[in-house]
Amino acid sequence: MSSDALKAATQFVALNEKSEPYLVGSRCEACDQLFPGLRQHCAGCYSRDCMKQIDLGTHGSLYSYTVVHRSYKGVSVPFVSAVVDMDGGGSIKGTMLNVPPDPDELTFGMPLSVVFRCASCINPEAEGYVSHFFTPALDA
Amino acid sequence: MSDRVYVIGADMIRFGRFEDETPPSLAAKASLLALDDCNVGIQDIQAVYSGNCGETMVGQRMLQIIGQTGVPVANVTNACATGATAFREAWMAIRAGVCDLALAVGSEKMAKGVLVRKNRAGDAVPREGLVGSETMPAVFAEMGMEHARRFGTTLEQFAMVSVKNHFHSTMNPKAMYQKETPLEEVLGSEMIAYPNTKLMCSVNVDGSAAAVLCSEKKMKSLGLSKRAVLVKASALASDPFTPRNTVMPDLNAVTQLAANAAYESGGIGPDDIDLVELHDCFATAEICHYENLQLCAAGEGANLLQSGATTLGGKIPVNVSGGLLSKGHPLGATGIANVCEVVMQLRGEAGARQVENARVGMTHVVGLGSACAVHILERI
Numbered sequence: 001m002s003s004d005a006l007k008a009a010t011q012f013v014a015l016n017e018k019s020e021p022y023l024v025g026s027r028c029e030a031c032d033q034l035f036p037g038l039r040q041h042c043a044g045c046y047s048r049d050c051m052k053q054i055d056l057g058t059h060g061s062l063y064s065y066t067v068v069h070r071s072y073k074g075v076s077v078p079f080v081s082a083v084v085d086m087d088g089g090g091s092i093k094g095t096m097l098n099v100p101p102d103p104d105e106l107t108f109g110m111p112l113s114v115v116f117r118c119a120s121c122i123n124p125e126a127e128g129y130v131s132h133f134f135t136p137a138l139d140a
Numbered sequence: 141m142s143d144r145v146y147v148i149g150a151d152m153i154r155f156g157r158f159e160d161e162t163p164p165s166l167a168a169k170a171s172l173l174a175l176d177d178c179n180v181g182i183q184d185i186q187a188v189y190s191g192n193c194g195e196t197m198v199g200q201r202m203l204q205i206i207g208q209t210g211v212p213v214a215n216v217t218n219a220c221a222t223g224a225t226a227f228r229e230a231w232m233a234i235r236a237g238v239c240d241l242a243l244a245v246g247s248e249k250m251a252k253g254v255l256v257r258k259n260r261a262g263d264a265v266p267r268e269g270l271v272g273s274e275t276m277p278a279v280f281a282e283m284g285m286e287h288a289r290r291f292g293t294t295l296e297q298f299a300m301v302s303v304k305n306h307f308h309s310t311m312n313p314k315a316m317y318q319k320e321t322p323l324e325e326v327l328g329s330e331m332i333a334y335p336n337t338k339l340m341c342s343v344n345v346d347g348s349a350a351a352v353l354c355s356e357k358k359m360k361s362l363g364l365s366k367r368a369v370l371v372k373a374s375a376l377a378s379d380p381f382t383p384r385n386t387v388m389p390d391l392n393a394v395t396q397l398a399a400n401a402a403y404e405s406g407g408i409g410p411d412d413i414d415l416v417e418l419h420d421c422f423a424t425a426e427i428c429h430y431e432n433l434q435l436c437a438a439g440e441g442a443n444l445l446q447s448g449a450t451t452l453g454g455k456i457p458v459n460v461s462g463g464l465l466s467k468g469h470p471l472g473a474t475g476i477a478n479v480c481e482v483v484m485q486l487r488g489e490a491g492a493r494q495v496e497n498a499r500v501g502m503t504h505v506v507g508l509g510s511a512c513a514v515h516i517l518e519r520i
Contacts, residue, residue: 010271011262035386037262044381064289064388066281067334068273072266081272081333083282083388091384093272103334108289119265126265 009119009129011037012092014053021116021130025056025090034090058114059137060086067101076122082134084112095122098135111137142355145234146368147517149178150483152476154314155347155468158249163192163348163472164201167247170348170473172206174243178352178364182207185352186239190215191226191246192472198247217472219507220421221376222246223349224475228374228513230353240358244351246477248470250344277333277341277422279508282388284335284424290439293427295335297442299326301423302340302465304451309462311452311493316345316468326423340423345468349476351483365520369483372500372516373406375399379510391425391506395432398512399504403434406516408500410434413456413516415485415495417478418504420463425506430458433504433514452493460485460493475513478503486519 006019014024026035030047036056041048064083071077078101085091097115099105112134119126151173158166167190175182182203188211190199199213218225223246230242268274287293303323309315321339329338359368377398382390403409410433418433420426427441435456436444444450450458461467461481464474482501484490503515 007264009263009265010267012271033383043386044383063384064282064286066273066278066285066336067331068269068275068278069331069333070277071273071275072268075269077269079269079273081278081282083272083286083384085384091387093387095270095272119270122270123265126270129265131265131270 006130007128009126009131013116013130013132023056023092023114023132025054026051027054036090036092056086056090056092057088060084060112060114060134062106062108062110062112063091065106067103080106082112084134094132094134096135097133113138142234142237142357144356145231145371146354146356146359147351147371147479147483148354148359148362148364148368149174149180149352150350150480151177152314152349152473152480153347155316155345155470155473158346161249161346163195163198163247163249164205166249166346166348167198167202167245168205170247170350171202171243171245174350174352178362180241180352180362183209184241185209185211185243187211187230187233187242188213189226189229189242189244191217191222191475192248193217193219193222194249199245202245218511219509220419220469220471221475221505221507221511221513222472223477224503224505224513224515225376225511227351227476227479227515228376231371231374234353234355240355242353244353244476245348246473246475247348248472249346250470252344273333275333276508277336279389280422280424281333281336283391283428287424287428287441291442293442296323296327297445298335298423298427299323299337299340300445301420301426302326304445305420305459305463305465308452308460308493309466311491312462312466315462315466316343317466336422336424342421342464342469345470347468347470347473347477349473349480351476351479367487368520369486370518370520372408372518373402375401375405375514377401377512389508389510391510392428392432394510394512395429395504395506398514399433402514402516408516412500413502414498414500415460415482416456416458416502416504417461417481418458419506420459420465421469423465426458429504433502452495457495460490460495475503475505478505479515479517482517486517
């Protein structure tokens with residue numbers, strides 16, 4: 001992936017000043033609640049215009065998951081859909097890479113790393129778009 | 141105003157696939173059945189609340205089929221809680237004294253297969269498969285796996301929900317599927333989203349259901365006190381904030397909120413409930429909702445199921461109609477179809493699947509997005 005061609009595939013990814021992707025979130029400055037993606041107001045404490053853009057980090061743990069065997073037309077199956085609690089707070093959903101799509105290979109709470117890949121690895125039409133994925137922790 | 145609101149007529153069509161029908165024509169069929177159930181004509185109805193997720197103006201278009209009386213019609217949509225929301229709107233109108241006699245009808249024409257979500261604003265690339273899965277089987281699988289994480293619930297225990305509800309369906313001539321499925325068959329059917337196999341998923345079908353509601357005064361003047369059923373409580377909740385709600389719809393919290401409100405406003409508790417029709421859109425959901433509806437303590441859902449308590453003949457039978465898993469799940473109709481079942485049970489007219497001495501019944505639906513409606517009905 002040449003960095004100057006990168007675009008964010010979803011609202012969960014942003015590019016920093018070096019055009020490197022990161023998992024973008026929002027922190028409520030009134031109640032400290034973290035959210036994936038950018039937002040303006042807080043759904044938790046109802047404060048307005050209180051959100052600060054943050055990096056949700058690169059490490060988390062597996063909260064819940066499913067192994068998807070039937071999906072929308074054209075989407076390759078099976079794959080692991082994961083709900084991940086980030087180590088620095090906040091939760092986000094993602095597809096897991098580098099793990100067999102088998103419940104026996106997955107453990108609640110297992111440490112995960114965030115990796116960024118071209119979305120074309122999932123969707124051939126998404127060349128040039130970068131998306132986030134999870135893998136078993138790279139430095140565990 | 142009328143403090144006490146009654147259901148005097150309730151009926152549904154047997155759900156299925158009806159190529160030649162439209163939502164209004166399906167709604168018309170159920171409405172006529174419900175009107176006939178209480179010997180009321182469409183000309184007597186003072187307001188219509190129509191639930192449908194896929195189309196607009198279904199209520200008016202239905203009246204264009206069965207009688208254009210000029211009464212107020214409101215069309216509501218609330219995902220899988222749509223029918224129950226229409227029912228609640230009718231209840232509110234009568235309770236507020238705006239009218240004495242109202243019709244609530246739910247209908248849906250469904251596409252086959254997995255429901256497809258529209259692409260969201262803010263995403264250049266569709267999320268499905270890229271950011272996990274947002275199919276309904278996957279969302280409810282993740283809810284079940286959260287339960288497994290907390291309480292050790294197993295695939296087999298979730299599958300037992302389908303075994304039970306499919307057993308119940310053999311006694312319901314209006315269930316789309318009326319076939320027992322032993323545990324091995326449930327476990328051996330195609331895996332859709334672990335742990336939900338195909339036989340642990342409700343089916344997308346067409347259907348309609350309707351209910352006629354009225355005030356106490358009207359019920360008495362119509363001489364219908366023998367078959368009228370009291371709406372003891374009606375509660376509707378939207379999803380309260382919980383930390384993972386934005387990535388993982390919290391259908392537990394929204395159900396707990398609605399259930400608490402229903403118990404409180406009805407002045408009764410879980411021990412007073414004789415049967416429950418709850419939202420078993422996927423087998424994983426049913427065990428979670430036992431706990432959310434306080435039929436048992438947190439973590440005891442799988443034990444409650446395995447004890448036989450929620451099977452016909454048990455302490456608190458759940459989904460004796462066969463549930464969504466057997467009847468099919470036409471989104472807009474579902475919430476009224478479960479009212480039809482409870483009304484039939486409280487009247488003692490449920491035949492082979494009759495819950496003995498049923499006096500109080502509960503209905504529950506959740507709509508992803510999220511909404512939860514809980515109604516408590518009582519025999520008078």
